[in-house]
Amino acid sequence: MTTPTELYETHSDLLDQAIRAASARDYWSAFPESPSKSVYGDEAAPEGERAFRALLGKPFPIEVPGADGTVSTERSPYGVELGVSYPKADPLAVIAAARAATPAWRAVGPQGRAGVAVEIIKRINARSFEMAHAVQHTTGQAFVMAFQAGGPHAQDRALEAVAVALAASTRIPVTSEWAKPQRGGDPLRLAKTSTAVGRGVGLVIGCTTFPTWNSYPGLFASLVTGNPVIVKPHPGAVLPLAITVQICREVLSEAGLSPDLVTLAVEEPGDGIAATLATHPDVRIVDFTGSSEFGNWLEANARQAVVYTEKSGLNTVIVDSTADYKGLLRNLAFSLSLYSGQMCTTPQNILVPQGGIETDAGHRSVEKFGADLSAALDKLLGDPARAAGTLGAIVNDGVLARLTEAGGAASVIHPSAEVADEQHPGATIRTPVVVRLDAADDKAYTREWFGPVSFVIATESTPHSLQIFTETVRAHGALTAMVHSTSPDVLAAAREAALDAGVHLAENLTGGVFVNQTAAFSDLHGSGANPAATASLSDDYFVSGRFFTVQSRHHVPAAETTDA
Amino acid sequence: MTTPTELYETHSDLLDQAIRAASARDYWSAFPESPSKSVYGDEAAPEGERAFRALLGKPFPIEVPGADGTVSTERSPYGVELGVSYPKADPLAVIAAARAATPAWRAVGPQGRAGVAVEIIKRINARSFEMAHAVQHTTGQAFVMAFQAGGPHAQDRALEAVAVALAASTRIPVTSEWAKPQRGGDPLRLAKTSTAVGRGVGLVIGCTTFPTWNSYPGLFASLVTGNPVIVKPHPGAVLPLAITVQICREVLSEAGLSPDLVTLAVEEPGDGIAATLATHPDVRIVDFTGSSEFGNWLEANARQAVVYTEKSGLNTVIVDSTADYKGLLRNLAFSLSLYSGQMCTTPQNILVPQGGIETDAGHRSVEKFGADLSAALDKLLGDPARAAGTLGAIVNDGVLARLTEAGGAASVIHPSAEVADEQHPGATIRTPVVVRLDAADDKAYTREWFGPVSFVIATESTPHSLQIFTETVRAHGALTAMVHSTSPDVLAAAREAALDAGVHLAENLTGGVFVNQTAAFSDLHGSGANPAATASLSDDYFVSGRFFTVQSRHHVPAAETTDA
Incomplete structure (x- = not known):
């Protein structure tokens, strides 16, 4: 077992760099975007393809609390037969499992949670070729783009969300001492403790075109700020998020935590599980990418939750x-x-x-x-x-x-x-x-x-x-x-x-930079200031609604007081 | 005329201290809570009382865009005849005036807006005795409490909100340069600009018991993040906020800005102007303190706005x-x-x-x-x-x-x-x-x-x-x-x-600290994590929804590139 604290120590340099980069907004990337052998090694490409092929035509190996039967809904825009099936989720069961796992996750604290998150992202990075095939054959992206946008670029956006969430949830110090001068007497002294408390169960609703890139910021921002997350993929693009959730659960288990902090909620098209989950009283955070129609519905109906949407617009x-x-x-x-x-x-x-x-x-x-x-x-x-x-x-x-x-x-x-x-x-x-x-x-x-x-x-x-x-x-x-x-x-x-x-x-973009591309750690994606999105990937507003700071205070006993 | 930039320069030391204190959460206060002569001078108390008395039985001197008639609704819990009347607001007129004033306010930038805000707060502090009488005779607070809670404590909470808002809205640098290495060629270079853009017109709905203390955080957080603010006092406690808005307008005018960035919206009880304002499409931020009934109504109905409420609870x-x-x-x-x-x-x-x-x-x-x-x-x-x-x-x-x-x-x-x-x-x-x-x-x-x-x-x-x-x-x-x-x-x-x-x-509070008191810059007030409030006074979540960051980017022309 590697504890969350140990994972934080392992990844703290990378986290420090990511926080610095997210703050400076200059060029920085943690995960190489080139699918070349010189970067990922000679074997990465063929191994990734083999891993992808091995998944086809079979039940996907993942546990889902309370699952009932299987679902198989994907078809490749490239005409390849996929035939992967997934456990069909019971909304109440995944919510109950998420809630049960929450107190231990709160106790881990922001640094430990960020350590777990980075470990997850690095293992996702190690499976980038497998992921590229999964993204290509669900979204229709060409292979190199599927590798980049579905892999390293999504991983950079994930790490960016981790960095912004860690910085925001540690901005108020855990302990502070308050000493108010009193006329003609000793100061009033209080010791204070501040704890970041997650808002509640998070729900990430994926889209069919960028299942990883658009889902990772919400997933990781919610996790780092102390929330369990239910991942509900689009029926057309399940596999990339199934692989992601599989890795999340693997890392959480190895860290001695409940894997049910991240669960996969797959449905038949038309089951409406997203609406059921999004309006449940225990679901307190919703991240959605997709149509304005359903995005607006979520904003209007998921009233118990903070809702982050990215919808359509007129570029x-x-x-x-x-x-x-x-x-x-x-x-x-x-x-x-x-x-x-x-x-x-x-x-x-x-x-x-x-x-x-x-x-x-x-x-x-x-x-x-x-x-x-x-x-x-x-x-x-x-x-x-x-x-x-x-x-x-x-x-x-x-x-x-x-x-x-x-x-x-x-x-x-x-x-x-x-x-x-x-x-x-x-x-x-x-x-x-x-x-x-x-x-x-x-x-x-x-x-x-x-x-x-x-x-x-x-x-x-x-x-x-x-x-x-x-x-x-x-x-x-x-x-x-x-x-x-x-x-x-x-x-x-x-x-x-x-x-x-x-x-x-x-x-005046006339060269090798295109208006449709944004770079993690530098370009914000979406602004929140027009109807196409409610927030930016990833600024403070995107993370600050996912947790609250709860304080306790008590007099400092004489023994605890430092002599002046 | 003193420009916003000059006001920022004048107050930047105080702002730096306030930002440091809000971050450290230890003891700090900018405004002395003691109404003693040794602090505020021999003349402050009698002058403040005279100023208060001079307001009684008269129309309050303030301009309100599009005002129609006058309103007089206050009665002193101490049985003193007040008889102050105020211009009656036309909701559409104050909203239109607020919108018209917005572009110039955006152009001032966060630092200049914070400079204006601190100047306002300092002038409010200079009128603390007058304010104490106004608070006493609307809320029923005893004089010393009215002085402290309605004066310096409220001013500290105001400055805290300014500090948190300034820190949050300047966290992303205004300019950055992005240089992405390219294999076998020069890096791709972009110059980027980030601008904090206010969400829209802010509405602050005051309460009858703490008209200043509970209204200032929302008022100043919205102002500093680039929004105009309409202040809607409770009919029972208008005067403290009327004095506040008067000072806001005076400072704004002197800084060469439109005074309509802060307006006073007074109504007859039962006019329902708060509901009209809160649900107008141009009102994008609502701050409310009061009953759960109306607070919950606002959360359910002011759907076009971000709504910060403090409501009732079971302490x-x-x-x-x-x-x-x-x-x-x-x-x-x-x-x-x-x-x-x-x-x-x-x-x-x-x-x-x-x-x-x-x-x-x-x-x-x-x-x-x-x-x-x-x-x-x-x-x-x-x-x-x-x-x-x-x-x-x-x-x-x-x-x-x-x-x-x-x-x-x-x-x-x-x-x-x-x-x-x-x-x-x-x-x-x-x-x-x-x-x-x-x-x-x-x-x-x-x-x-x-x-x-x-x-x-x-x-x-x-x-x-x-x-x-x-x-x-x-x-x-x-x-x-x-x-x-x-x-x-x-x-x-x-x-x-x-x-x-x-x-x-x-x-175990058994001495001179009481559970009903919270100290600005150290104790958060409300948490957001239970139904009594949606946010804390004042953390990042309380300010980050009041603005968005909008970026522009362009290639760096050869002349702008720094040689390596």
Whole structure:
């Protein structure tokens, strides 16, 4: 057995670095993003693939308190038969098990809990290749992206949440001495103790596109602040979180703690277990990533809990002018194509003044800009093998339906096409559709078209673009925004507009950084300041509602008083 | 004009000290609590009284945007005719004025806002004697308590909130540089800017017993984090907050800012302006102190806002044994009597094992304990002048009605008596009532009897007391708890029970510290972990929901890059 205190000692240097990085917000990463042999060793890739293959067609080896029967709900967007089954959860049983495990977890204290958390994350890192396959074949992400976003990037976000939670829950010192001077007498002396107490059972509701990346911050923030966590995966992407929970339980058991501090709650689609769990009186923290519909329902109905949601929005690009037109097009085409636009951060609404834009390649009308963007997409996605590596596969029929609907518009600039993947003949792969709209077509562009659907929207002018940007994001939310301009005044106005809209802004990205990517320890993801999310991954607000500080105080007996 | 930046520079030493103290949680105070001439000068007391008298019978000099007519609703529990009238607020007008003032307030930044806030607090401190009279004649607190709790203690809590808010909103650096190494090339470099953006219009709903102390933390936390604030006083205690808002507006104007960043919203009783304001889409932060009924209504209905409430609860004392019986009785009698038990922190439920308790004065049965507590109350309150100074006056008819109802019980241990105050013949002053109950009488003791009503409740044993304590506080809330025991095991069990119940615990207070008092910068007030309050005054959770951090990022042009 390795105690939580020993795990903290083992990982305290890493935790100190992570806390420093989360505070400085400069570049830092704990887990290498490259799936290369030089980093992870010669055997990691084949071993990971073997481990993944060994899971297929079988019951997944995990214990779930009170489980009743099995469930098998996943299908690979790459057409591979998965056939993994999971114990079907009984909501009351997992909640009861979580509650029973809580007092011992509180007694471990923040440092010990952080030590356990880091041990879990490091073991997840060691299984990154296995995880990459699990993510690829549930989300449809191409392998390298599945490795990075589902593995090291998610692990960095997990460690960031651990660091922020540890810093926040240790900010008030455990002990303090209070000595109030009294006129003509000894001071009044009290010894005080402060204890971080978890809010209650946490529930993490995973999504189908980024099951690990979007779930880890809530999972680890809740754990470190003293709460047990029930992990409810999306029926379409269970395996990545099942592996995660398996590792959590393994580490907790080895540390002498109840594995039921982290449990897996799998359901048949339509069972509604998320709603049952989220509204139970003992569930006091809910983390959710997914549709605005269910996110808003949770906010309205999980009234006994603090609810952190990340929902849909209207990610917006304001194009005013550029000094690097080719770079703009290349960068934007990649942002629209990466994982078929199935990222919560993919741009949807591209606002261009109807008079056109000035570029280093000369004036460009809206029509020409649309044609150039279409050509940039064709160039990026012209080679099927390379296209498949960028696009990944379409995660489900809902995305496909929106793609078809958008493709039926009269003003399609770039039609969607099928792409064949030699490696995966059963894969569903499509290039993005881009549609030309006018500012008046707000019925179309003020809803989220999750997937590879974007709009080039002609506005009256850049100030009009900024106005549409602010109004639509304030009303409907956004996780990302970008502005392209060579004018310092326009950039300044865009920054103010982004503050008004409450959305993070990227300016003039024309190189190797993309608006849909955020870096742990530096970029916040979501702001809380617009309807797309209630909090940022991961700032103090994201962690501070997960625990309370409870104090006790008593007179200092003479023997305890230090002589002055 | 003194700019916010200049105000920050003027007050930065004090802010640094306050941040240090709020972090260390040891003894610190910025504002002397003694109303003595040696501290505040010879003229402060008479000048303060003159200033107060000059306000009586007149319209209060304050501007309120869109005000319509006047309102006069206060009556002094000391029987003094007040006759101050205030502009009657139009909710939509104050909200519109607050919104219009917001962008300039955001641009000031956290430090400048904290500078403005400290200047306000210092000017409030300079008017502490005037404020003491205003608090005394609205709340019924005796003068010295009104001076301390309504003046310096409230000012310390205000400064604490400023310090915690400033620290929290500057934790993420305004600028950072991100440089991600690239294999075989220059690093990717981005310059990043982080801006604290207020959540939106704040609403502070004051209470009738501690109009300043309970309102200042929310008011100043919202201001410093970039929000305008509408202050809605209780109709029974307007003047202390009217003076406060007057000072806020004066300082804001002098700093070149819109005074409408802080407005006063006064109503006729029954106008329901608090509900109208609290549910307006632009009101995004609500701070409330008062009844559980309206607090719960706000939590359920002010869905567009983050809601911080402090409500009613069952403050509990567990009596197991003591090494200082006289001290216990003296301390407890004072806690029950101070301000006639009209503190949210006054003990109500005193749990005593039916077999009695061991003390340094020998074994005491429950009956004898009750008789001794009654005698201690009589001793404390035997002299009418001294009694009036401790008890203050009864704030309103609701308290009087509960006192009468409790006094009609069959098992009264200590009946309530009228006390005459020579200085204020019209004052309504009463001693506390104490009633003997059994554990089975939970219908009586599981509701809050706000005012001078307490119960000595016989339980089966100390473990039974702890069980009742945990169960009743988990269900109904509490702001304070105390245990008296000479047994380390009982103390340890009481600490665990307090953590389970989520309430701060005082142990064996027998001297000059009382369970109903908390010290700013050291004791948290409320925990959030039980139904009596949603947050602590003032920890990170209390401030972190009042703002968001919004980032922008752009490539670092070659000229901006520092050569290595």
